[in-house]
Amino acid sequence: MQLIDGKQTAAAVRQEIAQEVKELISKGEKQPHLAAVLVGNDGGSETYVAAKMKFCKEVGFKSSLKRFDETVTEEELLECVNNLNQDVDIDGFIVQLPLPDHINEEKITEAIDPKKDVDGFHPQNLGRMITGAPAFISATPQGIMELLSRYNIDTEGKHVVVIGRSNIVGRPMSILLSLKGKPGNATVTVCHSRTADLASICKQGDIIIAALGIPEFLKADMVKDGAVVIDVGTTRVPSEKTKSGWRLKGDVDFENVSSKCSYITPVPGGVGPMTIVSLLLNTLKAAKKEIYS
Numbered sequence: 082m083q084l085i086d087g088k089q090t091a092a093a094v095r096q097e098i099a100q101e102v103k104e105l106i107s108k109g110e111k112q113p114h115l116a117a118v119l120v121g122n123d124g125g126s127e128t129y130v131a132a133k134m135k136f137c138k139e140v141g142f143k144s145s146l147k148r149f150d151e152t153v154t155e156e157e158l159l160e161c162v163n164n165l166n167q168d169v170d171i172d173g174f175i176v177q178l179p180l181p182d183h184i185n186e187e188k189i190t191e192a193i194d195p196k197k198d199v200d201g202f203h204p205q206n207l208g209r210m211i212t213g214a215p216a217f218i219s220a221t222p223q224g225i226m227e228l229l230s231r232y233n234i235d236t237e238g239k240h241v242v243v244i245g246r247s248n249i250v251g252r253p254m255s256i257l258l259s260l261k262g263k264p265g266n267a268t269v270t271v272c273h274s275r276t277a278d279l280a281s282i283c284k285q286g287d288i289i290i291a292a293l294g295i296p297e298f299l300k301a302d303m304v305k306d307g308a309v310v311i312d313v314g315t316t317r318v319p320s321e322k323t324k325s326g327w328r329l330k331g332d333v334d335f336e337n338v339s340s341k342c343s344y345i346t347p348v349p350g351g352v353g354p355m356t357i358v359s360l361l362l363n364t365l366k367a368a369k370k371e372i373y374s
């Protein structure tokens with residue numbers, strides 16, 4: 082069994098990005114610039130956005146944070162999005178989700194200029210992804226593709242079982258792996274809460290992507306010998322051993338599943354660290370006008 086080390090891979094990719102930023106600047110190009118919009122004081126969102134800003138600094142990007150109270154109106158937020166769309170210094174931006182209930186997330190997402198949509202949530206980027214055209218791909222699926230690629234995991238002709246059909250992980254993952262390409266060219270089955278006999282389908286998977294959000298759902302008897310297992314779960318469970326009072330648990334029963342695998346991602350330290358790296362990669366692509374030329 083080989084562990085897929087997302088932490089180490091993410092650090093290596095950040096170094097590559099930092100090097101590329103240096104080269105851009107030495108050629109007289111402007112510093113890539115990512116902006117984030119944060120509404121309210123949700124602890125999780127605060128932590129994520131702070132980490133995104135920290136890693137921007139590490140790789141040499143400029144970053145800006147636009148904060149709003151949770152009482153912000155939809156109109157005010159749309160005005161902010163429009164200003165960011167127009168701002169020529171900003172290459173890409175994100176509106177951190179979730180937003181308060183009185184704000185229509187879809188409306189805000191669709192107001193973002195697709196050329197600056199480094200989260201890859203805009204329908205134009207989703208549509209382009211489906212057709213295999215250049216597109217901003219959302220953070221988690223892109224992070225997983227990067228791990229598969231960097232660990233040289235062959236997906237061609239393989240049976241990939243994706244557990245979970247969310248808009249931001251399961252469904253895009255199933256599309257990316259069935260597209261022509263490397264990684265890609267896989268035969269993909271998407272399982273979800275209404276799937277009959279899920280265990281026997283999982284057992285047929287050469288590669289299993291567990292993205293359903295139920296801690297330790299994937300058990301050893303659901304996995305065939307030599308399978309590649311990618312764990313996308315990040316549920317916070319109470320823990321007396323940590324200062325925060327919680328720790329992360331994946332969707333895979335790692336202790337019992339790992340010995341059967343050829344490759345497996347741990348939680349934490351697997352897919353998670355790759356997600357912010359994906360956002361940085363997208364921002365670099367936006368600055369270089371690689372997706373929309």
Ligand code: GUN
Nearest residue numbers: 175176177178179200220
């Ligand atoms: N909330 C949780 N994950 C994400 C993400 O990747 N992007 C945004 N904008 N909000 C999130």
